[in-house]
Amino acid sequence: MITQKIVDPDYLFFQSERSKMFITGSEAVSEAIKRANVDMAIAYPITPQSESMHLVGDLYAEGYLKDYFRGENEFSVMSAVAGAAMGGVRVFTATGGPGTMRAFEMFPTWAGARLPVVCAFFTRGVNSPLTIQPDTIEMAYMLDTGIMIFHAENAQDLYDMLLKAFVIAEQPEVHIPVGVFADGFFVTHTRDEVSTAPADLKLPAYDPYSSPVPVMDMNNVPLRQMRDPFVMKSNFISYAAHASWQQEVAAAAQRARRYIDHYLGGLVESENPGADIMIVASGTAVSQGRAAIIAAAGEGIDVGLLKIKCLRPFPTEEIKALTRHCKAIIVPEFNRIGWLAREIKAVVEDNSKVVDGPRVFGGMTMPTEMILESIRRCSA
């Protein structure tokens, strides 16, 4: 029998003694879930996610979780996760790439149903011919499903963001899902130093009656309650119900900002924000940017960094403020389409200074030299 002490989230995150572990991203998922007081997890294999949910299965076998099973495909898994959340338990799953696409119909319904599900996404290519290699293109499709989106740079981020995601998602005024994204293989399959809280501590349990919408358990009123009401009439009241609900879900994400500020230390992080050239990135592209900044400094070029940790809600004002002064914004990305560059161009005051790229995809790594070349061109 596992005995863990329930502690306040702030104590677990900020005050408890930390120890360093040298672990993979998949193992960081397991370390986060071990401390997250998760009731149930539902798994389905897909590379590069599988190992993380194997490890969560091991946690179930050890007694950290009360229920765990393998579903029949990602659509069913995400549906079962929805059912579990509507039944009032804290639930976790993970997927990536084609699994994300297979399950896609569920994500807007998670948000619309105000389910505080936390799901890890380990990104990979979704194109034909078949690939299992790293690529963040699926994130472009996920941006406007209504779920909150965090993007981890490394295993440490993954551990922190997953644990904190439960606390942020479950705030009664938020109560929408969080997707914690990490770049497949680069984060999941590499080892890194991760600072963790003691394993005998865990988050407080989820209180199902803190939900802003009724739990489907026939143990709370009203009896006549459909999740979610089938408002499918061709009249103004029906349209108004849908319109206002979409806005309410979006507003819930905005209300999450203060919790993201508190727990994640903001939607963005910046280094040397006064520089003329700024690298703006998310995920492992941030790490490549850091390496390029060091290399550029060796050539006497001053470059700053803006790391986007939270993509939904989008840090519009933060990006505007931190890039207002600079002359060039370089946006390195691990996908063909440059979805992050598009997002940034849409919010900065002068988008002619956004350098579209560099970008790699199809499984390629991004040599520091590629970013450095963009920096040199901008400083010339």
Added chain:
Amino acid sequence: MKSDLWQISPGFEEVMPAEYRELVDNGPFGKKLGVADMGTFKELLEEHPLCAGCGLALSLRLTLIALPNPEDTIIVGATGCSSLAFPQVSVHNIHSLFGNQNAVATGLKRALSLRFPGQVKDVVVIAGDGATCDIGLEAVVHSWFRGEKLATIMLDNEAYANTGGQESGMSRIGTVLNMAPQGKKFSKVNFPEIAKAAGCAYVAVAEPSRPKRLEQAVRRAILVAREIGPAYVQLFTPCPTNYKFKPSETLSLIKKREQEGVFQTMEYLSPEAEAYIKQIEEAKR
């Protein structure tokens, strides 16, 4: 559910809708009512927006009356004609998507088992033939493979009725429907046999012209699902709108099909389910 939960707080009686007050004063919760009591109590289905003569609406009404413990029943539905009636059903119910009902129900049932150990919480899936046999097949059959303790009820009107009368896997061979302009080219899927092979401990085919048999099938399915394993009930619910017969002929059509030998009711109980049902029914006597 505690009985005081559905009582209206003092002072709020007048602001609650009339049909809710009726439900509190004269509803089926905790009373063990059945189809023999129809007309004497407030039913769970508050009117409905479905077509005149709808076999599905009648079957849904009878199914809701047949629930052995409505006060602790949560229903998972799917998109289709029945989903138009569910906002007017007085137990907690979920519409998630089209075809994911048994997956949603799996998560829900497991969650409720964790939260209410040792207490009755019946999770009943009620969905159409398209949702069950076609788009939701994988989720339905896998919930049975896994032995999930769910009662799955198919409202079989032999077509996608809500989208305008398209062929489904449950339509009969040769039937001309939308998307089958030359008539359906393969046979009606033998879903009860699939249910048996996939591990259902209880399987029945029933229809609404014999309400007591329908009630028995639904009740047994839910009781077996509670204690033994997955259960499946297929209700033949003809659709006058898409099959173009008079609304008054719904029940006679069922009888006609029976006489022609192209429809028959059935019941299967696994030995374990049979022993369990016998034990319950003998204890009642």
